[in-house]
Amino acid sequence: xxxxxxxxxxxxxxxxxxxxxxxxxxxxxxxxxxxxxxxxxxxxxxxxxxxxxxxxxxxxxxxxxxxxxxxxxxxxxxxxxxxxxxxxxxxxxxxxxxxxxxxxxxxxxxxxxxxxxxxxxxxxxxxxxxxxxxxxxxxxxxxxxxxxxxxxxxxxxxxxxxxxxxxxxxxxxxxxxxxxxxxxxxxxxxxxxxxxxxxxxxxxxxxxxxxxxxxxxxxxxxxxxxxxxxxxxxxxxxxxxxxxxxxxxxxxxxxxxxxxxxxxxxxxxxxxxxxxxxxxxxxxx
Amino acid sequence: xxxxxxxxxxxxxxxxxxxxxxxxxxxxxxxxxxxxxxxxxxxxxxxxxxxxxxxxxxxxxxxxxxxxxxxxxxxxxxxxxxxxxxxxxxxxxxxxxxxxxxxxxxxxxxxxxxxxxxxxxxxxxxxxxxxxxxxxxxxxxxxxxxxxxxxxxxxxxxxxxxxxxxxxxxxxxxxxxxxxxxxxxxxxxxxxxxxxxxxxxxxxxxxxxxxxxxxxxxxxxxxxxxxxxxxxxxxxxxxxxxxxxxxxxxxxxxxxxxxxxxxxxxxxxxxxxxxxxxxxx
Numbered sequence: 313x314x315x316x317x318x319x320x321x322x323x324x325x326x327x328x329x330x331x332x333x334x335x336x337x338x339x340x341x342x343x344x345x346x347x348x349x350x351x352x353x354x355x356x357x358x359x360x361x362x363x364x365x366x367x368x369x370x371x372x373x374x375x376x377x378x379x380x381x382x383x384x385x386x387x388x389x390x391x392x393x394x395x396x397x398x399x400x401x402x403x404x405x406x407x408x409x410x411x412x413x414x415x416x417x418x419x420x421x422x423x424x425x426x427x428x429x430x431x432x433x434x435x436x437x438x439x440x441x442x443x444x445x446x447x448x449x450x451x452x453x454x455x456x457x458x459x460x461x462x463x464x465x466x467x468x469x470x471x472x473x474x475x476x477x478x479x480x481x482x483x484x485x486x487x488x489x490x491x492x493x494x495x496x497x498x499x500x501x502x503x504x505x506x507x508x509x510x511x512x513x514x515x516x517x518x519x520x521x522x523x524x525x526x527x528x529x530x531x532x533x534x535x536x537x538x539x540x541x542x543x544x545x546x547x548x549x550x551x552x553x554x555x556x557x558x559x560x561x562x563x564x565x566x567x568x569x570x571x572x573x574x575x576x577x578x579x580x581x582x583x584x585x586x587x588x589x590x591x592x593x594x595x596x597x
Numbered sequence: 598x599x600x601x602x603x604x605x606x607x608x609x610x611x612x613x614x615x616x617x618x619x620x621x622x623x624x625x626x627x628x629x630x631x632x633x634x635x636x637x638x639x640x641x642x643x644x645x646x647x648x649x650x651x652x653x654x655x656x657x658x659x660x661x662x663x664x665x666x667x668x669x670x671x672x673x674x675x676x677x678x679x680x681x682x683x684x685x686x687x688x689x690x691x692x693x694x695x696x697x698x699x700x701x702x703x704x705x706x707x708x709x710x711x712x713x714x715x716x717x718x719x720x721x722x723x724x725x726x727x728x729x730x731x732x733x734x735x736x737x738x739x740x741x742x743x744x745x746x747x748x749x750x751x752x753x754x755x756x757x758x759x760x761x762x763x764x765x766x767x768x769x770x771x772x773x774x775x776x777x778x779x780x781x782x783x784x785x786x787x788x789x790x791x792x793x794x795x796x797x798x799x800x801x802x803x804x805x806x807x808x809x810x811x812x813x814x815x816x817x818x819x820x821x822x823x824x825x826x827x828x829x830x831x832x833x834x835x836x837x838x839x840x841x842x843x844x845x846x847x848x849x850x851x852x853x854x855x856x857x858x859x860x861x862x863x864x865x866x867x868x869x870x871x872x873x874x875x876x877x878x
Binding site: 444458461465468471473 | 703710740
């Protein structure tokens with residue numbers, strides 16, 4: 313542990329300020345709370361929002377898991393883990409079940425989260441109306457007046473152009489019947505996991521200087537139309553080529569030897585865990 | 598006819614000033630003003646005590662030179678600007694018992710989305726230029742609470758057909774359209790939720806004559822067919838003569854003359870109106 317820095321890198325005042333913004337965000341589900349985003353040893357847009365939340369919340373007894381698009385071992389995840397471990401000395405895990413804090417880029421883990429866990433999502437663009445209205449002063453008014461026709465209009469345009477809603481990720485959601493929120497670029501597959509989630513979900517945008525939250529057991533509904541209901545991606549009849557799982561979010565890969573399409577769990581720790589249990593059952597020693 | 602008709606919109610003593618006002622201008626009553634401008638505090642009195650009623654199916658024309666307060670009046674009616682003073686009552690909102698200008702911003706948005714339509718002089722103000730034409734119409738329907746794509750698509754196509762936009766161009770963005778086409782998309786958008794009141798602010802200004810004629814034709818046709826009430830602002834007396842049943846003449850923020858359009862044009866009473874009518878080429 314590097315003792316040249318304060319515990320968890322930040323000074324106590326900074327951590328308190330970020331926690332204060334976080335508390336306000338939890339009190340108003342889905343509302344974007346501005347906060348004084350700090351300079352970080354990684355570039356803005358590389359997870360600084362999530363990292364600031366993690367650093368402000370982490371305690372000595374916490375167990376941290378960091379994932380980057382489902383992977384525990386990508387460069388980004390590894391470096392964030394290194395930074396937190398070097399400045400706090402907390403335990404790092406890859407098992408979703410063991411973690412108390414999970415910082416994630418663009419995925420919610422496959423293993424259901426419980427009430428003792430906090431999920432922290434990194435957010436590039438927190439404003440769901442940004443591509444409809446570029447001015448922050450105007451979108452703020454839209455939120456205040458619950459004027460969300462722009463969010464539906466963007467979906468309508470997709471249907472008119474392509475025949476269905478085409479948001480691959482970051483499909484807007486209505487939180488607690490009040491605020492429309494960008495769920496960060498998680499696949500549509502993960503949107504339903506936010507509804508009545510047992511774990512607290514925090515979202516941090518470092519570059520855009522916003523924090524927002526979904527408290528446990530909050531109603532989260534993905535936007536849709538009566539005749540075009542919201543549908544998550546389906547992977548019917550698909551199976552993980554490594555562990556044989558079904559009904560999870562898959563990466564689609566091309567097998568270079570055969571040229572065919574293969575599927576593989578996107579959540580690497582889930583895949584390894586399943587593989588291990590399959591081996592244990594099969595009695596491979 | 599049984600009894601008197603009640604107005605669709607009734608505006609009473611609408612005033613709008615830009616600036617704080619001072620003892621020199623005494624709330625626009627003073628003689629020391631230069632036109633409607635106070636030299637001491639720099640306040641501009643854009644609209645002063647404007648009152649009028651519009652009845653079902655009626656077209657009210659408003660004429661006046663530039664700077665006379667026509668557009669400010671329209672912006673106040675559509676809540677694009679706050680009013681300084683005055684009241685307005687809409688028959689379609691709370692039975693005409695609530696002053697519109699006293700409502701919360703959410704309620705004002707509701708009124709805009711449900712019972713009014715507006716066509717701006719500049720299509721950039723009224724349309725989302727990067728969204729499809731049919732999407733622009735859907736926007737108004739979505740904000741009025743519609744959540745069914747097939748219904749909105751049908752309504753949008755029907756309206757675009759009505760304003761003579763070819764069906765195969767309905768998915769195109771208005772930024773690719775000519776000025777006249779953009780104006781027609783705006784009209785289709787304003788009409789999408791069957792508003793009882795339509796506000797038209799200089800709709801034909803800047804269009805060439807043949808396009809002007811077709812846009813005017815369209816408005817006249819739609820107005821007869823759907824029996825909507827229209828408040829029409831223009832400085833073009835030809836447009837007023839063709840469309841308006843009644844006309845108000847504004848000068849320096851005040852209504853200086855009003856009456857039947859023919860009457861105003863044939864027998865103007867006020868000196869300014871006389872000058873205006875006689876300068877018609």
